[in-house]
Amino acid sequence: MLPSAFPEPELFAPNTGEPALRWGVLAPGQIAGAFVGALHRCTAQRVHAVGSRSLERAEKFARDHGIPRASGSYDAVVGDPDIDVVYIAAPQSEHLALGLLAIAAGKHVLIEKPLATTATDARILVDAAREAGVFLMEAMWSRYLPQSSVIRTLIADGALGDVRSVSADHGQAIPFDPEHRLYRPDLGGGALLDLGIYPVQLASMILGAPTQITAVGGMTETGVDAYSTLVLDHGPHRHATLTTTLEVRTPTVAAIVGTEARIEMGSPFHIPTTLTLADNGFLTETLHWEDPTGLPVFDGLSWEATALARYIGEGRTESPLHTLDETVAILATIDEARRQLTA
Numbered sequence: 001m002l003p004s005a006f007p008e009p010e011l012f013a014p015n016t017g018e019p020a021l022r023w024g025v026l027a028p029g030q031i032a033g034a035f036v037g038a039l040h041r042c043t044a045q046r047v048h049a050v051g052s053r054s055l056e057r058a059e060k061f062a063r064d065h066g067i068p069r070a071s072g073s074y075d076a077v078v079g080d081p082d083i084d085v086v087y088i089a090a091p092q093s094e095h096l097a098l099g100l101l102a103i104a105a106g107k108h109v110l111i112e113k114p115l116a117t118t119a120t121d122a123r124i125l126v127d128a129a130r131e132a133g134v135f136l137m138e139a140m141w142s143r144y145l146p147q148s149s150v151i152r153t154l155i156a157d158g159a160l161g162d163v164r165s166v167s168a169d170h171g172q173a174i175p176f177d178p179e180h181r182l183y184r185p186d187l188g189g190g191a192l193l194d195l196g197i198y199p200v201q202l203a204s205m206i207l208g209a210p211t212q213i214t215a216v217g218g219m220t221e222t223g224v225d226a227y228s229t230l231v232l233d234h235g236p237h238r239h240a241t242l243t244t245t246l247e248v249r250t251p252t253v254a255a256i257v258g259t260e261a262r263i264e265m266g267s268p269f270h271i272p273t274t275l276t277l278a279d280n281g282f283l284t285e286t287l288h289w290e291d292p293t294g295l296p297v298f299d300g301l302s303w304e305a306t307a308l309a310r311y312i313g314e315g316r317t318e319s320p321l322h323t324l325d326e327t328v329a330i331l332a333t334i335d336e337a338r339r340q341l342t343a
């Protein structure tokens with residue numbers, strides 16, 4: 001029997017007691033623009049400074065987004081005494097060094113996904129943040145979306161029965177260009193670290209860390225992983241099948257399947273989307289959910305920012321919805337998959 005209605009999502013709504021933090025942005029590229037736009041439209045958070053390797057780029061970004069301070073260096077932003085939290089939006093290869101720079105300056109830090117390119121480097125960041133007593137979080141925005149709250153509540157309430165499997169894919173058609181960051185090994189390119197991390201984190205949220213990992217796939221001519229399928233074993237009767245590719249656009253959907261019912265996530269599953277709850281009957285009964293907040297696509301980045309502010313206001317140093325140990329474990333799964341692809 002399906003429930004009569006979906007649970008209400010727990011929202012990270014703005015102006016609900018969280019501090020209005022002063023943010024500094026490092027590396028004003030594509031996602032930084034989307035993030036700052038979402039922050040200013042949908043939260044009580046404000047960006048106070050931006051740093052780029054080029055003063056000209058920083059000044060343009062500051063003008064475009066109404067940011068008071070612009071610098072031609074990252075050091076100036078992390079050293080700015082008026083900044084509470086630093087958001088790092090550089091390519092994956094730079095996350096470790098820039099994260100350590102911000103932590104050493106005593107700032108709270110939000111680092112774009114992936115936290116680092118390996119579990120070992122992620123652990124270095126985690127240890128440094130813990131030692132410094134600052135807040136550290138990977139910007140895995142899917143975790144903070146309303147749909148993720150609904151999924152967690154349905155599972156906790158037993159609506160799916162015993163959860164047995166997760167399937168998810170994330171494929172985007174990125175035209176081949178050896179200079180594009182996704183095709184460059186030196187910038188931490190490859191499908192798994194950029195796109196595959198979304199299916200892997202979903203499986204982790206639902207089933208925890210895998211007990212066995214099997215990966216098959218292939219590489220680009222530049223030497224990064226182009227496509228792969230991961231089969232994760234999670235102990236008796238539990239498994240996940242995850243696919244990623246940077247060569248073709250796949251449905252980018254997900255299903256979470258239990259003994260009583262399943263949740264199907266609409267495409268693309270990792271951004272604000274729809275849910276279908278379906279029972280196991282021969283003539284499947286379904287119930288549909290749409291995000292009542294209506295925040296479209298990249299405005300969904302705002303939820304993680306308000307979550308971070310709320311957690312800092314509560315005196316936390318990490319996200320309870322995506323702990324630092326889990327963040328490292330997710331990268332360990334990706335490490336092992338990448339190792340098998342190149343073995």
Ligand SMILES: NC(=O)c1ccc[n+]([C@@H]2O[C@H](COP(=O)([O-])OP(=O)(O)OC[C@H]3O[C@@H](n4cnc5c(N)ncnc54)[C@H](OP(=O)(O)O)[C@@H]3O)[C@@H](O)[C@H]2O)c1
Pocket residue numbers: 026027028029030031032051052053054057058089090091092094112113114139141181187194
């Ligand atoms: N949450 C999401 O939905 C989402 C979406 C896309 C990307 N991302 C993540 O965000 C990060 C950035 O991705 P993006 O697509 O925004 O990249 P992008 O447009 O290429 O911007 C990255 C910026 O990093 C700076 N940078 C610093 N060192 C660099 C280097 N060695 N080479 C190139 N640029 C360098 C550059 O800014 P300056 O030189 O001006 O400092 C550049 O504009 C990645 O970690 C990615 O995984 C997240």
